[in-house]
Structure formats: C-alpha cells, structure tokens
Amino acid sequence: MPIAFAAVLVAATIIAGLAGWWVGRRPHRLSHERGMMMATEPAGGTTATGAATEPLHAEDPRIDRALDALPLGVVVTDADGFVVYQNQFAHQFDRARHGDALVRAGIDQVVTSALRGSSEDRAVDLYGPPARNLLLRASPTYDPCDPPEGAGELTGSVVLIEDVTAAHQLDRVRKDFVANVSHELRTPIGAIGVLAETLRDADEPEVVDRLAGRLHNEALRLGNVIEDLLALSRLESGRIEDPQLVDLYDVIGLAVQRAEPGAEQRSITIHIPPEGRDPVLVRGDQSQLVSAVSNLLDNAVKYSEVGDEVMVEVAETIEEATVAVVDHGVGIPASAHQRIFERFYRVDDARSRATGGTGLGLSIVRHVVINHEGSISVTSTEGQGSTFTIRLPLAGR
Numbered sequence: 358m359p360i361a362f363a364a365v366l367v368a369a370t371i372i373a374g375l376a377g378w379w380v381g382r383r384p385h386r387l388s389h390e391r392g393m394m395m396a397t398e399p400a401g402g403t404t405a406t407g408a409a410t411e412p413l414h415a416e417d418p419r420i421d422r423a424l425d426a427l428p429l430g431v432v433v434t435d436a437d438g439f440v441v442y443q444n445q446f447a448h449q450f451d452r453a454r455h456g457d458a459l460v461r462a463g464i465d466q467v468v469t470s471a472l473r474g475s476s477e478d479r480a481v482d483l484y485g486p487p488a489r490n491l492l493l494r495a496s497p498t499y500d501p502c503d504p505p506e507g508a509g510e511l512t513g514s515v516v517l518i519e520d521v522t523a524a525h526q527l528d529r530v531r532k533d534f535v536a537n538v539s540h541e542l543r544t545p546i547g548a549i550g551v552l553a554e555t556l557r558d559a560d561e562p563e564v565v566d567r568l569a570g571r572l573h574n575e576a577l578r579l580g581n582v583i584e585d586l587l588a589l590s591r592l593e594s595g596r597i598e599d600p601q602l603v604d605l606y607d608v609i610g611l612a613v614q615r616a617e618p619g620a621e622q623r624s625i626t627i628h629i630p631p632e633g634r635d636p637v638l639v640r641g642d643q644s645q646l647v648s649a650v651s652n653l654l655d656n657a658v659k660y661s662e663v664g665d666e667v668m669v670e671v672a673e674t675i676e677e678a679t680v681a682v683v684d685h686g687v688g689i690p691a692s693a694h695q696r697i698f699e700r701f702y703r704v705d706d707a708r709s710r711a712t713g714g715t716g717l718g719l720s721i722v723r724h725v726v727i728n729h730e731g732s733i734s735v736t737s738t739e740g741q742g743s744t745f746t747i748r749l750p751l752a753g754r
Contacts, residue, residue, distance in 0.1 A: 447518055489522045592721060615651040
C-alpha cells in the first residue's frame with residue numbers, strides 16, 4: 358500500500374472518530390444555530406448570520422491546528438447536512454469562482470450519499486489554469502456512545518478533499534513516456550529493417566549508396582535517442598559527484614562550439630557576450646551545464662528561420678546568475694508552455710522529426726538546472742520567438 362494512501366486512511370479514521378464524537382455530542386446547537394446548509398449557503402467559517410463557526414475541539418486548539426496542517430481538506434457536517442467544521446484547505450473553495458463552485462457541488466453530492474449511510478468517492482477535474490484534479494471521499498459518522506452491537510445513530514458525515522493533481526500528472530507522464538519511447542525506437546528500427554532488406558537486393562551502385570546513406574542516418578537517429586535517454590537517466594539521480602567552480606562564460610563558449618555546425622548550415626549567427634569580462638562563478642558540473650546550454654542553443658537554431666540571429670545573454674545579481682538564450686523563430690503557443698519540459702513532448706512534431714530532434718532536450722535542461730538548485734523559465738509568443746532563462750545560485754551564496 359503506498360505511504361500517501363495509507364496516511365490518508367489513517368487521517369480519515371482519526372477525523373471520522375473526532376467528528377462522530379463531537380457532532381454526536383452537540384448536534385442541536387451546531388446544526389441550527391452555528392452551521393449552514395451546503396446546498397443553500399457557501400461554507401466559509403461563518404454562519405448564515407455571519408457568526409464564526411466553532412473550532413472542532415474548543416477546549417484543545419491543537420486539534421484544529423493539526424487538521425489545518427493536513428495536506429487535504431476536511432469538511433464535517435451534522436445529520437441534517439449543516440457544515441459544522443472545515444479546515445483551512447477546505448476554506449479555499451469558498452470563493453465564488455466557477456471551479457470552486459464545482460467542488461462545492463461535488464461535496465454536496467457526496468455528503469448526500471454519506472447521510473444515507475453509504476461512503477462515496479467522487480473525482481472533480483478543474484481545467485484551470487492551472488489544472489487541478491481533486492478526489493472527494495465522504496463517509497458517514499456514527500455516535501460512538503451507542504452500544505457496540507448496534508449500528509449506532511448517524512450523527513453526520515466527514516468529507517476529505519485530496520489534491521491528486523501530481524499523481525495524475527505522473528501517471529500521464531508515465532503513459533506518455535512508454536508510448537513515446539516505444540514509438541521513437543520502433544520508427545528507426547523499422548526503417549533500418551526495411552532499408553537493409555532493400556539494400557540486400559539492390560544492384561545499382563547509386564541505389565546502394567543512397568540506401569546506405571539513409572541506413573546510416575536512421576542508425577544515428579536511434580543512437581541519439583538512446584544517448585539522450587541514458588543522459589536523462591543519469592541526470593535524474595540528482596547527484597553531482599564532484600562539484601567544482603564553473604565560469605558560465607566558459608560554459609557558453611563550449612556550448613556555442615557544439616551548436617555552431619548546425620547554425621552554419623542554416624546561416625544563423627549566434628551572438629555571445631564579449632570577452633574580457635569578470636568570470637561569473639557557480640558551483641556544479643561543467644559538462645552538465647554545457648549540455649543544458651547547448652540543448653537550448655540547438656533548439657533556438659532549429660526553430661529559427663534561415664539567416665536569423667540567436668543571442669546568449671548573461672546577467673548577475675547579488676544572489677544568482679542568469680543565462681538567457683533568445684531567438685526570433687516560430688515561438689511556442691501559450692497552451693504548450695507547461696508541457697515543453699516533459700520527455701518527448703514536441704510543439705511541432707513534424708518539424709522536430711525533420712530536424713532530427715528526440716524530444717528530450719528540454720527535459721535534460723530541466724534536470725540539469727534542478728541538480729544545480731536553480732530554475733528555468735520561458736517567455737514566448739507564437740510567431741515572434743522565445744527566451745529561455747536559466748537561473749543558478751552564485752558560488753558561495
């Protein structure tokens with residue numbers, strides 16, 4: 358059983374016990390004077406007359422603080438459906454936005470089932486932005502003072518609101534990764550098989566040369582995918598074996614050397630900061646940082662028009678250094694900004710395949726930046742170009 362799910366079950370058991378004891382003890386005053394009906398009044402820590410709801414355990418505020426610290430929402434109702442308690446996580450859905458109204462409607466529905474004596478789970482997907490996935494779990498609560506042989510008097514319900522966005526994203530990334538890596542490997546392998554079979558039966562030297570060239574290109578493509586996957590696997594370990602002081606100007610120089618052949622083929626000029634400046638030092642792995650900047654330059658060259666310019670800019674503040682790669686190419690639509698750092702994600706799939714991209718470059722960049730305790734951001738307008746900015750803590754800061 359996953360640790361997170363086990364923790365939720367333990368929390369639900371404790372909360373249900375407390376709710377049953379407290380609601381069963383004081384049902385009348387809370388259900389009619391201090392609470393509010395979910396279906397008619399928004400819950401927000403106040404009654405229909407504006408008075409504040411009482412804490413779950415007025416004599417011991419530590420219970421309220423503990424419930425507020427939980428990474429999930431807690432809503433407790435009495436047997437009539439009046440809300441008698443909710444923690445801070447649940448309060449965020451009191452706002453009048455459309456998404457919050459959907460969550461409240463979902464809570465109404467699961468509470469109705471719980472008050473009939475049956476537990477219910479309901480998923481609520483909010484499309485944002487930002488997108489969120491919530492899971493509502495409602496259970497009936499009973500009076501623990503009733504004899505153990507009886508079912509007990511139903512005293513209300515308790516609803517847990519769990520944010521499962523990260524789990525949904527992880528599941529989607531996992532599925533996409535399996536599908537994409539299968540496709541990326543199958544395509545060149547299939548092409549190599551077909552080309553080899555055709556080459557075996559070819560007699561004309563020109564045909565043989567042409568097929569051999571295509572066979573070589575597909576083999577290189579397959580090798581690039583495997584190399585990027587291995588690099589990404591190493592980076593995901595999150596370790597830098599022997600961090601050293603690294604000058605970002607040296608990193609840029611080495612990265613530009615890698616990108617220059619592709620840039621020359623497309624007549625693209627890469628502008629870098631002038632020489633003779635004081636070094637900008639960060640602590641980390643130079644080869645990883647060179648890989649990150651060269652991947653950004655590679656993308657900037659591939660997605661720029663022939664004859665364009667690409668600029669690399671370096672800036673420094675008291676605490677951090679920034680490296681920005683600026684292009685004036687095709688740009689990135691706003692809908693793709695949140696996904697471009699995922700493995701194999703391509704904004705323009707056809708163009709990426711035509712330029713030989715594996716779809717792993719930006720994912721590699723993100724992991725390099727994470728390993729160096731930095732961050733990366735993108736600003737882009739479709740049709741006007743993109744700016745990728747890496748921020749890294751300065752050495753000694």
